[in-house]
Amino acid sequence: MEQESVVMFFESLQRLMRMMRQSRPWEVDGLSITRVQRFILSTLTTQGPCTIGQLAERLDVRPSTMSTMVDRLELAHLVRRKTSPDDARVKIVELTDEGSAIVESVRSTIMRELADSFTQLTEAEQHTFIELVRKLSDILQKQHEEN
Amino acid sequence: MEQESVVMFFESLQRLMRMMRQSRPWEVDGLSITRVQRFILSTLTTQGPCTIGQLAERLDVRPSTMSTMVDRLELAHLVRRKTSPDDARVKIVELTDEGSAIVESVRSTIMRELADSFTQLTEAEQHTFIELVRKLSDILQKQHEEN
DNA sequence: GAATTTTATTTCGAAAAGCTATATATTAGT
């Protein structure tokens, strides 16, 4: 295949990322939630309580980095840490009621915006898109694991 | 369409974005190039000389942020600033020879990695993928312009 | 042409993000 297609794909995807990126902090009740914090809160919403290590892996940062970031969220009463009953080394991070409320109040806005756009594709396109994204992700993950 | 598909799509795409993220600094000749610096250097390579404002827009950061980042790249002799002949307010940022050499020595590695993965899709899948990414980007852009 | 408004970039201060090195406690393996 030609080098141009990869470049074209890369540039297109970068553009889409830019479009989807919400870099501005959420402003909710005078509370400022950064993009990274948003990611963490969203992950806890969809995945349920996670370990520091799991969150770090998902965001592709060091566990020490994640510990610091969870500190700040804990300080804001949006998450809380508790020790795992199975392994005393492990800290489980979960949303507080406050954290959940904040995510809910904002998440529907993002989803609505994405849904408005996504639904302008045909159903076949939607399925194909999801399938391709997954497939490429799996390939990339496999490649990362080999390096 | 069902809400589940949007959620599924969103999660899949987030995962892909993370997979493509290169958060580790490049180490080239004892020089450490961060991810953001990498993005700037790559942009200057593909787009040619840019203004601070253009670079800031591409990375979706404030011009003040970009100015600081260009400072560091200039300090490392990878880029240089010069005043636009058309508008004395505007600074044009361009790669130095040194900057170009560094991008070339590294860029091929990234593209190779992405190409290795991308080429594991069929040609039809590749075309469809690019097409869908573009289409959704256009839709999102249109939506943003209306808001 | 002068005054005012807008635009592009820079500087500064503060906070967040992110890394490495190191430490501590717990669990797993021998």
Place this chain on the structure above:
DNA sequence: ACTAATATATAGCTTTTCGAAATAAAATTC
């Protein structure tokens, strides 16, 4: 029981990022 591996936390440092404010140039208005 001892050693190795694992999960998280802490500290120090650099980079990123924002908003506020400043400066200079260009555009607009009168």
